[in-house]
Amino acid sequence: KLAGALGASGITKGDRVIIYMPMIPQTIVAMLACARIGAIHSVVFGGFAANELAVRIDDATPKAILSASCGIEPGRVIAYKPLVDAAIELATHKPETVVVYQREQLTAELQEGRDFEWDAFQNGAEPAPCVPVEGNHPAYILYTSGTTGAPKGVIRPTAGHLVALHWSMKNIYNVDPGEVFWAASDLGWVVGHSYICYGPLIHGNTSILFEGKPVGTPDAGTFWRVISEHNVRSFFTAPTAFRAIKREDPEGKFKAKYDLNCLRVLYLAGERADPDTIHWAKNLLNVPVIDHWWQTETGWTIAGNPMGIEPLPVKIGSPSVAMPGYDIQILDETGNPLPPNTLGAIAVKLPLPPGTFPSLWNA
Structure with missing residues (x-):
């Protein structure tokens, strides 16, 4: 309507x-x-x-x-x-x-x-029929600060986006249709677009929409309450959220109030996941804690642990392996590839896989 x-x-x-x-x-x-x-x-x-x-x-x-x-x-x-x-x-x-x-x-x-x-x-409006669009029709524009200057409008192509999200729900986040997935983020960010709105819906998952914070709404047990009440199987948030909970409740006393047997895995992304936070979360929840890396421009995982295909050993500081379609390289200052175990600039070689951005709005 x-x-x-x-x-x-x-x-x-x-x-x-x-x-x-x-x-x-x-x-x-x-x-x-x-x-x-x-x-x-x-x-x-x-x-x-x-x-x-x-x-x-x-x-x-x-x-x-x-x-x-x-x-x-x-x-x-x-x-x-x-x-x-x-x-x-x-x-x-x-x-x-x-x-x-x-x-x-x-x-x-x-x-x-x-x-x-x-x-x-x-009032008085008739429900609209679905309008067919081309595969590369922009589903949305999402502004990102990038590294310089004015905000840049990332365009998301409709068809590739849905294909990539559908693939990722099972193969990366390891949820089956009908199960509950929770990305504790905001719809204003890329995680909210991909994994609160479109990803869970296209894969047939229940998605949690949470207006609150990890602490203070009302306490540091809020996440555990939501996970327990709604039978969340797979949970995704930023390391900052866990650092805030750890500060308020370092011994994890709030967690003891709730049954979290439903939870299978925790995913972290959005910033560096420091070893202390990963270890603390793993010891508290007793589930795998999976770091993965992506950004607004890609809309889904660049490098991660494919938990729905074959869980890989967790290595602190590593997001595991490149996801399908991503050719990740480490380059020197002149743009030439570097050998393994050498510090350099990280780059993803074109072409990018489906679902990533083709260009910027008004670029």
Whole structure:
């Protein structure tokens, strides 16, 4: 129905829609509604500063922005609508439509003629049929800081992305259809796109959507409560989350309150996984702790441990082996390959495998 409402407002295949929302089901609904009609969504991390949002508005030139009245952080509520209004004021491009999901914690003021309340926007709309797209049609644009300059819009090709994600759910994360997978990340990041929204859904897994933190919502046992209550089989998060839990509960006392026999494996990515954190997590949970490496540009694992094919021995500091289609090389300062056990710059030789980015938006 949201897809139908977007279509009725004039959004068609190839048009861009910015989604500036918190970790609530409506955010995934917004992503899927765009995908249904071939619109290209660009999810911006909820709470990002107005000037950062304005840069993305000018680059993506969206016809609409889908937002919420607020996000919830430990101990505070963050108003989103004033940030959206300020961003549109700063931006040269002016989106035609702003749709706001009003949350009970805060009601946003709407600008007549441009802004619509979430349910009212959908009133009278007919459900939209799926719009066929070409295999390389951009499913989304996701902005990454990269290493230099302004944010860069990574494009994700639709067909290759779905093929790679479907393959990875079993072969890397070792979940079967019907099982529960939890990536404790945010929909504003690549992990949220790949492994909260699209990956689990295309593979037939239940996905956990969690608006909270590893500590403080309400305590350092939150992850264990969610895993236990929802029978999570495979869990993916960043080392930072485990460092925060370890700081608050170094002896793991909260874990003793919950039955975690359902959990088979823990995956870490997003930053360096230090040996102390890996050992602490393994001793606490008594499951394999698997480090793996990928980034916004690739959308799925570059190097990892294929737990669903053949679990490899865990070597601290190594993400194991290259995944299919990745030719990883170590180069010297002049770009020439180096022999094994030599320090150098890591590179992935073209062509990249399916699902990775073909280019940048407006590059």
